[in-house]
Amino acid sequence: MTVTEDRPGPALDLEAGFDRTIEADQRIEPRDWMPEAYRKTLIRQIAQHAHSEIIGMQPEGNWILRAPSLRRKAILLAKVQDEAGHGMYLYAAAETLGVDREELTEKLIDSKQKYSSIFNYPTLSYADIGVIGWLVDGAAICNQVPLCRCSYGPYARAMVRICKEESFHQRQGFELLLAMVNGTDAQREMVQESVNRWWWPSLMMFGPPDDDSPNSAQSMAWGIKRHTNDELRQRFVDMSVPQAAALGVTLPDPELVWNPERKAHDYGEPDWDEFKAVIAGSGPANAQRVAHRRRAHEGGAWVREAAQAYAEKQAGVRA
DSSP: OOOOTTSOOHHHHHHHHHHHHHHTTOOBOTTSOOOHHHHHHHHHHHHHHHHHHHHTHHHHHTTTTTOSSHHHHHHHHHHHHHHHHHHHHHHHHHHTTTOOHHHHHHHHHTTSSOOOGGGGSOOOSTHHHHHIIIIIHHHHHHHHGGGGGOSBHHHHHHHHHHHHHHHHHHHHHHHHHHHHHTSOHHHHHHHHHHHHHHHHHHHHTTOSOGGGOTTHHHHHHTTSOSSOHHHHHHHHHHHHHHHHHHHTOOOSOTTOEEETTTTEEEOOOOOHHHHHHIIIIISTTHHHHHHHHHHHHHHTHHHHHHHHHHHHHHHHHHO
C-alpha cells in the first residue's frame, strides 16, 4: 500500500480520536490515548481533591472525643471515615493516570501540591462541626456533582459515590445546627458565631473569580469541568440563603440581596488577598495540617512495609 504525504500520521489520528470523544461528550478511559496536558491537568485536580479529603479529616477529627453524646460521636466518627474513603477512591483514580499514591503523598507533605483552602481554618467550637457539614460539604456538593459527568471515566465514577455520601454529610450538619438553634441562647449564639467565621472561606472554596482562573477555560473545553467557578459560587449562595433563613441565622454579608432581574442573589466580594495567602501556605492552620499529615505518614511506614512484604510473599506462593 502506498502512503500518501497528506495522510495524517498515527499521532494525529490519536489526537483526532480524542477530540471526537470529547466532542461527543463520551468518556476517556485509562486505555485511551490522551494529550499529555490533559493527563497532567487531571493528575493535578484529582490529587488536590484527594489531598483535600485526607486533610479534611483533621478539623473534624479533633472533635470526636469531645462530641456531646455517643450518638454525636458515632455520627462524626462515621463521617471522618467516609472522608478517608473518598481520599482512597480518588488516589486510585489518579493511579490510572500513571502516578503512584506514595508519590502524591510525598508531594502533599512537602507542600508541592495543594489542597482545599477551607481546611486551613481551625474548628473552635462544636457548632463548627455542624457548619462544616452544612456549608463546607454543601459547597463541596455544588462543586462535585458536575464532576460525575467529567470526561475522564475513573474520576467521574468515583464522584458518584462520593457525592451521595457528601449529601448525607451536608444533611447531618444541618440537622446538628437545627438541634442547636432550638436549644439555649448560648447554643444559638455559638451557631451564629460559627457561621460568621465560615461563610467567606466557604465562598472561597470555588476558587478565584473566573477572570483570574487561568485553568478553567481549558478544563471546560476538555469536559473536566462543567461550570465556571463563579457559576458554582452563585449556585451555592442561592442554595444557602433559604437554608440560613430556616435555621434563623444571618449570613455575614451586608450586600447579600435578592436580585429580581437576575433571579439570583447579589453578594459581596470575598477577601481574595486572604484566599491567596491561605493557598500560598499562610493560613491559620496550614503548617499544623501538613505537619500532622507528615507525622501520620511516617508513623504508618511499618504498616505499608508489612503490607508490601505480605504481597511479595503471596506473589511468591502463587509463582
